[in-house]
Amino acid sequence: MTNLSPLTGSADEGAPLAGPDPDPSPGRRPRASGMRALVPTWSPKLATGLVLVLGIGLFGLFGPMLVGDPNAIDSMGMTSPSGDFWLGTTQTGQDVFAQLAHATRGSLQIGLLVGVLATLLSAVFGIIGGYVGGAIDEGFSLFSNVMLVIPGLPLVIVIAGFVPVQDRGWWTIGLVLAITSWAASARVLRAQTLSLRNRDYVAAARVAGEKRWRVVSVEILPNLLPLLASQFVFAIIAGILAEAGLSFLGLGASGSQTLGTMLYFAQNGFALQNEAWWWFVPPGAVIALFGCGLALINFSIDEIINPKLRVPKPPKGDAAEAIEVAVAPVPIEGAAAEAPAAPGVVRVEKRRDAVLTVKDLNVVYRTAQPVHAVKDVSITLGRGEILGLAGESGSGKTTLAYAINRLHRPPAEVASGSVTFHDRDGGDLDLLTLGDEELRRFRWAKLSMVFQGAMNSLNPVITINEQLDDVLTTHRPDMPRAERRARCEEVLHLVGVDPARLGSFPHELSGGMRQRVMIAMAMLLDPQVMIMDEPTTALDVVVQRGILREIIRLRDELGFAVVFITHDLPMLLELSDRIAVMRAGEIVEYAEADQIYDNPTHPYTRQLLESFPSLTGERGAFIRTGERTPR
Amino acid sequence: MTALEVRDLVKDYPIRSGLRRSTLRAVDHVSFTLTPGRTVALVGESGSGKSTVAKMIARLERPTGGEIVALKDDGTPVSDREYRDHVQMVFQDPFASLNPFHTIEHHLARPLRLHGRAKGADDTRRQVEQLLERVNLTPADTMAPRRPHELSGGQRQRVAIARALAPGAQVVVADEPVSMLDVSIRLGVLNLLARLQREDDLAVLYITHDLATARHFSDDILVMYRGHVVERGPADDVILHPRHSYTKLLAAAAPNPDERGRSLAESPGAISQEDLTRTYDHYAGEWRPFGKAAPIAKALADPAGTRRG
Known part of the structure; x- marks a missing residue:
């Protein structure tokens, strides 16, 4: 009867309230021990x-x-x-x-x-x-x-x-x-x-x-x-x-x-x-x-x-200063001498009519320790071009894609730079300054996205037809019903799914079919740019090849441009016109696919290329002879 | 010499759809042997039954039919009690296979103690550090007290490999051990596995969907499709000179920058009708009928999907 404090009681339970005096900053200690991981943040x-x-x-x-x-x-x-x-x-x-x-x-x-x-x-x-x-x-x-x-x-x-x-x-x-x-x-x-x-x-x-x-x-x-x-x-x-x-x-x-x-x-x-x-x-x-x-x-x-x-603390006045510090160039070994990025960019600038220009884009996650996820990225997407964006987890490739479409959420924030969309009908749009309503009309109609694991983002309880139709009713409210139906059938046909499947529910389709439906949905409004974030990662190679084939064919027929994001460099080499290799938020190499394969200039690009053993070529010296990259 | 023998392995899963009950045969009469010091790759797409084979060998699933026998060096079968000392598994996702609550030391000390390889606290600590050093997680004494979330994916997978070695396993089943890792560290982890294999004369079953690493990392390849082994042989023979139309399809679909410029618009091919009932054996150099196993259902034979209705 002497121990009535519920706090002591919960400590007996082994609960996180380990004592009356919790560590004020357990989160900052990287090597916290024991139950410490379970102590609530102060x-x-x-x-x-x-x-x-x-x-x-x-x-x-x-x-x-x-x-x-x-x-x-x-x-x-x-x-x-x-x-x-x-x-x-x-x-x-x-x-x-x-x-x-x-x-x-x-x-x-x-x-x-x-x-x-x-x-x-x-x-x-x-x-x-x-x-x-x-x-x-x-x-x-x-x-x-x-x-x-x-x-x-x-x-x-x-x-x-x-x-x-x-x-x-x-x-x-x-x-x-x-x-x-x-x-x-x-x-x-x-x-x-x-x-x-x-x-x-x-x-x-x-x-x-x-x-x-x-x-x-x-x-x-x-x-x-x-x-x-x-x-x-x-x-x-x-x-x-x-x-x-x-x-x-x-x-x-x-x-x-x-x-x-x-x-x-x-x-x-x-x-x-x-x-x-x-x-x-x-x-x-x-x-x-x-x-x-x-x-x-x-x-x-x-x-x-x-x-x-956990809500991140709002940025204080010194945030801008912190960014300045972070923007300071991070040297990459051998990069300065070997990879002068600028000439390559200039060279490809003029080749095609551009549809999207990203200039000196910086994206920062304003958390307790700001993370500079995208650093001074400049890319130009030509009309009808397939641009491969290669990088590993944490390289900032997905953040970049989200920022282009203004889909990033706090704490992510565009610190500086510009994203300009050059409309087919003339006129440039500065995407970073669009109002909410303009942005809503712009998205999907001019620039659409296929997300990572997109095949699981279909709503399981309504049919494919309703989901496609929903996009049309939102963006083209005046379109008559019959026309909408015809358009839905048309896009499904385009991606190689039988239009008879319109009445199906997502679970009645295979993974590859669902992914095709997602691509069809992204094409519904005839966009000029499609951003695809790892659209085939969850799929088998045979299915993946079928979808890649479809993307290339549709690009040739319809002339939209594609930003294709993946870690799979060999796939990009086959698929894309140009490739941008990202590491730690920076584009370390940006060149034609052939150039990247035959003559990679940046050490990281070479390292990535070597990470994929060749299917039919010689056995690399590194396989089964010992660890070459002890990490 | 054989470390593990798999004979006519069958696994059925019950399916309930409404009131109807039926069974799905995930693995259909699969047989192979694992030899110390050699790696066999089990290659196939998702749903081919390769992971089910791994789970049955690791005794996470009970086979519906057939036998799995682990053999000691002298050729006598390993008893049920010792089975887990002999056969261990490395899981696909290092972010899921380590318990977030426990330290790295816990993950290695438990199997050491369970299998009676370490006595007392000091001995256990010493052996844990030895294991960590073997998988290049150094300095071991600062690694041991860490928790999984403080480690990178590659480091976690090294811990998982060390855990599999802790009981002194002779057979290691590696289920897609690098597919969740960043590409630039995959080869490092595979090479580590190869070195440990040489050092301990391990028999390794490498399960993967990646034909390129399967070719370079293993001695023999079995290609699985819909629960059947459709082709088997030495690694280079299977990949460079595939005979079964499914293997050809897989090889054609894999990204291969060496053949950059081949038209992506080409059809990767389809599975021929007669290949639905037979398997090719590169060792014997001949086709064999499935025998006891059922033919592959026709509806499933078009993995690329029908392009037009």
Whole structure:
């Protein structure tokens, strides 16, 4: 009975709230150890939450020792707060402050009991069911579902009504509340366990020969800790609130003192009518503040589970300065001497009528440490040209594509440079200064995109026809229905999908077919530029070849230009007219495909080329003779 | 000498569509042997059943039919209890195959302890560091306490390879070990695997869809299509002189800058009718009928997809 602070309780759970003094900056330490990875990031929310919860917890823990007897009756009833009675007295002259201290302890006690029991129950049913699967899972799942549909509070009222008053201790109420509140958490845990169970590291542990209980407790459970902690905190709030509700209705534990019973007596003592605010406001405020504190802590735990919730700090005034520092040229070994980029760019500039010009584009992710993702990139896309953009992960190629189309989102920001679109009908558009409405009309109609893994971005519940039609109704509202239908059939025909498949749902098509549908969708409005970001990476080579063939044929027939982004340099060598090789945000080499293959000037280009062993050529010296690039 | 023998392996998956139940045969009578010091590549597209074969060898899936027998150096079969000491697996995605919660040391120490190769804390630590040094993750004492998210993809895959070696495995199944890595570090990881193979005389099953690395990295190649092995032989023979029309199709579809300028508009070809029931064996130099295995269904024989309705 000495340990009532929920914070200490959660530390016993092994939850992320590892102690009352979390490291203020765990994120900055690259080599954080142990549970440190699970400690929430320090934030004003967390601080406020901890202060509220700790304060109320300590009040509940030590308050009762410092105050007088809460039940001592005095002839002075209903006095307002004074030096003798900090929070005044009740109708029968009891000290409200003393009552509040004891009631806080009582409520926390019940909240903690409910939290621990409900979390244990949900963990047992959710995790074990989810991992073991089969009949046990079905059984556990059925049981949780039944528990879930039983309305909690009415059941508690019924049970509380059946249990004789003298047997109705605080733990009875806690037990009943726990039993009626674990099921929802169990379902969430089960879903998460099902997902974790299929991870490769669990398979790897099985291959290593780990026993089942160890796989669950050592490999799976730690990854569920943030979720468990958040459920634990939520169960405490729910427990305290439900108990307060019950006690207020007079169905609480007998002889117990909780915030709910205080409110019950205040109600019966006509505190409201007598305007004795000091009697009912304090218990209400304690409940509200404690719930608020736990909710704030829960926000911080949620950020561990879902890092996307972490909002980057807005850039300060010195951001521009930081960029200046980052823009400082990063030397690449041997680049300066061997790869004078400018002449190549000038040479190709005049060859074709340009459709898109990107000049000195800089894109920066304004995070705590700004990342300069695209550095001084200048490319010119000729009309009807296929431009290959080659680079590895983190080279900035996708960021560049998004920035061209203004699809980048904060914290990414275009720091400087220009993107100009040269319309077929004459007239140049500065894409970086277009208004929202102009941009909406421009996108897809003049410049469309096929995204990475695009075949999975079709909406599974509506037909191909509706999805294609949707684009037309948005951009060409005046187009009659029959014409729209004809256009949809036409584009499908163009990419080599039977127009009869218009009525199909995405899952009825193979991966290659879906990817073709996505390309058809990108072609629907007859764009002048298509940006394709790894459009074939998820596909088999035979299917990939079919799609590449289609792209080249359509380019020849329709004359649109393509920016083709991929890490697969051999594929680009076959496909593109020109290739830009990107590394660390910079274009290190930009030349004709033949030039890149026969006479690469930049060391990185050579390294990339060597990374692809030739299918039919000589065995490279590097294969099976030792490590050439020990990295 | 044989390290692992696979005989007539069959795997059926039940399919439920509405009330109808049927089975899909993912692997249909596949047989091969792995030899110490040699690499066999299992090549095929997604859905060809190559990963299912890997999972069955790693005992993550139970075969519907057929046998997988691991053999010790003296030719006696490995018992069920020792199987996991003998056969280990490297997974495709190093971002998924290491537990984000645990340190690198944990990932290596557990198999060492489980298989009784290390006794006591000091011995375990020493062996973990040895393993890390073998896969070029140095300095080992600063690598061991790190967590997976602090490592690059290539470094993670090295840890995964070290984990497979920890129990003293003689057979390593590498399921697309480099396909998730950046291209410039792929060869480094493959070369590492090749060096470890030489040092420990490992039998390696290399599963991939990349014909070029399969050719250079392995001694023998089996081409799988729809659960069947349709062609087998020495690596160069299979890639440079393919006989089965599916292998030809694959080879023609793979990007190959050496043949830059070949018209992309050309059709990569199709699978001939008679090849749906036979397999080519380069060792014997002859065609063989599928025998016990069912013919490949006609509807599936056009992987390039019909271009016009």
